[in-house]
Amino acid sequence: MTTTVKLEQQAAEGAVFYLFGATGDLAKRKLFPALFSLYKEGKLAENFAVVGLARRPRTDDQFRTDVYESIVEFCRYKADDAALWNKFAEHFTYMSLDINNVDGFRELNKRSLELDQKFNIPGNRLFYLALAPELFGPVSFNLRDGGLLESGGWKRLVIEKPFGYDLETARKLNGQLSQVFKEEEIYRIDHYLGKEMVQNIEAIRFANAFFEPLWNNKHIANVQISLAETVGVEDRGGYYDKSGALRDMMQNHMLQMLTIIAMEPPSRLQPEDIRDEKVKVLRSLRPFKNGEEVRANVVRGQYSEGSLGTKSLTGYRQEDSVNPESVTETYFGARVHVDNFRWAGVPFYIRTGKRLPVKTTEIVIEFKNVPENVLFRAGEEVNPNLLVIRVNPMEGIYIKFNAKRPGTDNDLQPVAMEFCQSCQIGINTPEAYERLIFDAARGESTRFTRWDEVSQAWAFVDEIAKAWKETDSDLAFYPAGSWGPEVMDQILAQDGFNWWPVNGQDEDNVIWISGSRK
Numbered sequence: 001m002t003t004t005v006k007l008e009q010q011a012a013e014g015a016v017f018y019l020f021g022a023t024g025d026l027a028k029r030k031l032f033p034a035l036f037s038l039y040k041e042g043k044l045a046e047n048f049a050v051v052g053l054a055r056r057p058r059t060d061d062q063f064r065t066d067v068y069e070s071i072v073e074f075c076r077y078k079a080d081d082a083a084l085w086n087k088f089a090e091h092f093t094y095m096s097l098d099i100n101n102v103d104g105f106r107e108l109n110k111r112s113l114e115l116d117q118k119f120n121i122p123g124n125r126l127f128y129l130a131l132a133p134e135l136f137g138p139v140s141f142n143l144r145d146g147g148l149l150e151s152g153g154w155k156r157l158v159i160e161k162p163f164g165y166d167l168e169t170a171r172k173l174n175g176q177l178s179q180v181f182k183e184e185e186i187y188r189i190d191h192y193l194g195k196e197m198v199q200n201i202e203a204i205r206f207a208n209a210f211f212e213p214l215w216n217n218k219h220i221a222n223v224q225i226s227l228a229e230t231v232g233v234e235d236r237g238g239y240y241d242k243s244g245a246l247r248d249m250m251q252n253h254m255l256q257m258l259t260i261i262a263m264e265p266p267s268r269l270q271p272e273d274i275r276d277e278k279v280k281v282l283r284s285l286r287p288f289k290n291g292e293e294v295r296a297n298v299v300r301g302q303y304s305e306g307s308l309g310t311k312s313l314t315g316y317r318q319e320d321s322v323n324p325e326s327v328t329e330t331y332f333g334a335r336v337h338v339d340n341f342r343w344a345g346v347p348f349y350i351r352t353g354k355r356l357p358v359k360t361t362e363i364v365i366e367f368k369n370v371p372e373n374v375l376f377r378a379g380e381e382v383n384p385n386l387l388v389i390r391v392n393p394m395e396g397i398y399i400k401f402n403a404k405r406p407g408t409d410n411d412l413q414p415v416a417m418e419f420c421q422s423c424q425i426g427i428n429t430p431e432a433y434e435r436l437i438f439d440a441a442r443g444e445s446t447r448f449t450r451w452d453e454v455s456q457a458w459a460f461v462d463e464i465a466k467a468w469k470e471t472d473s474d475l476a477f478y479p480a481g482s483w484g485p486e487v488m489d490q491i492l493a494q495d496g497f498n499w500w501p502v503n504g505q506d507e508d509n510v511i512w513i514s515g516s517r518k
């Protein structure tokens with residue numbers, strides 16, 4: 001008998017969605033398309049309204065045109081969606097507002113009451129801040145002072161990263177937000193938590209007798225998490241040069257993936273139970289005690305001129321809005337340990353970088369080998385078993401194991417057995433932002449980061465940043481289009497390991513079995 005567990009997928013309750021930063025890049029590329037997809041799938045109740053907010057003037061019609069263009073460019077829009085689009089567009093309105101002017105918020109409150117009437121909305125408010133973080137505090141205060149929190153329904157604040165620059169600034173920001181919103185009303189986005197395969201990690205771990213009993217230091221040799229990007233800093237040089245890979249990727253996406261891999265099974269699949277387990281992992285991370293420990297375990301790199309295929313690529317210091325003498329890292333690699341009973345002695349190798357050869361996010365679990373290879377190729381090493389979770393952009397899972405090569409010799413053949421989700425379900429997989437907006441609108445907070453997770457992650461990362469301030473002699477340059485500083489490979493080699501190939505590249509002799517039955 002097979003069992004399918006169906007997760008609750010009810011439509012979100014009616015609400016006014018306030019999109020602060022409605023003329024910005026994130027709204028255009030991610031938020032409008034996500035809202036349209038949700039509408040198309042019937043996940044938005046009919047009684048909703050979206051108010052676009054930013055300083056520049058726009059009429060409602062101009063705003064709807066912006067939304068339409070974004071959906072056509074970034075969404076699965078088809079010609080026969082036209083009727084749906086017309087209905088959807090009726091819910092959109094725009095108001096020019098400066099965050100620093102409370103009168104604008106009073107006017108917004110008046111309009112909101114009209115929208116409640118028009119769309120029969122029970123006073124529910126979802127404030128999405130696609131804004132620079134320094135505006136998060138002022139918006140919250142003006143929402144309160146402008147009367148927007150008095151409508152009687154629920155209130156939720158969705159905020160984008162970065163949540164602070166370090167622990168101190170994050171605390172300050174959190175202090176501001178918590179003067180206005182309760183912790184359970186704050187939804188901190190980490191878009192990696194909205195990715196299908198990151199959500200799948202729990203299913204893989206907790207729903208499979210193959211893996212669950214082996215998920216510990218008796219059977220796992222090491223864990224490798226790679227988040228490689230081919231892009232450089234594009235037009236975000238100003239932001240990135242102050243942030244770097246440590247704050248842009250490690251503090252949030254990388255540590256979040258690590259916690260889900262390493263956490264104990266939660267007692268229930270409830271938001272607080274899951275987040276309790278995740279924060280325990282962050283608390284168990286072995287802190288780097290001093291600069292020497294950081295330099296022995298952490299690698300920072302910056303891309304210099306290079307090439308990818310036939311394309312020549314400029315160095316980071318030559319990018320727009322980047323200091324020509326910048327020491328900001330565009331590559332971060334580390335060996336970290338989770339000091340608890342389950343993971344004692346298992347290194348977690350993490351790497352992320354811009355201008356690497358491929359765009360891919362993958363998690364490799366390398367299992368320990370059988371104790372003695374006495375039967376096959378006696379005396380020789382056999383390939384370890386691997387479980388590979390492909391997060392992005394290809395989604396899927398594969399396991400690598402050894403089988404007997406057909407013939408009279410007792411020889412081994414590595415086999416990779418794959419479930420390629422992208423090949424089978426492909427384009428129908430919902431986008432991360434779609435899931436996260438849907439979750440926020442229905443009050444499901446599991447895939448958002450809680451304050452104790454964020455602060456614990458900052459505490460870990462701050463130690464690294466502090467050591468980096470002492471000296472930048474360890475900054476290694478790598479040619480754009482390469483795999484980053486070689487010194488990271490040496491860290492794995494010290495432990496007798498190597499990075500496993502990512503992005504489906506593998507040794508020639510592996511037999512691939514890819515699930516393609518529909």
Ligand SMILES: NC(=O)C1=CN([C@@H]2O[C@H](COP(=O)(O)OP(=O)(O)OC[C@H]3O[C@@H](n4cnc5c(N)ncnc54)[C@H](OP(=O)(O)O)[C@@H]3O)[C@@H](O)[C@H]2O)C=CC1
Nearest residue numbers: 021022023024025026054055056098099130131132160161
């Ligand atoms: N873009 C992306 O892919 C990602 C972005 N983020 C985060 O999302 C947030 C937004 O990013 P992004 O869209 O790229 O930023 P943009 O710079 O493209 O947009 C910023 C928006 O803020 C508005 N704005 C700025 N100042 C004010 C003000 N005083 N009053 C009212 N509105 C204001 C701007 O509109 P106007 O000028 O008309 O006022 C614009 O709509 C940032 O925190 C970023 O770090 C996170 C992950 C990915």
Ligand SMILES: O=C1O[C@H](COP(=O)(O)O)[C@@H](O)[C@H](O)[C@H]1O
Nearest residue numbers: 161191229231248249253361392
């Ligand atoms: O948050 C961020 O993530 C993107 C990478 O996200 P992905 O979903 O494309 O893997 C990264 O490019 C950006 O610098 C960072 O701010």
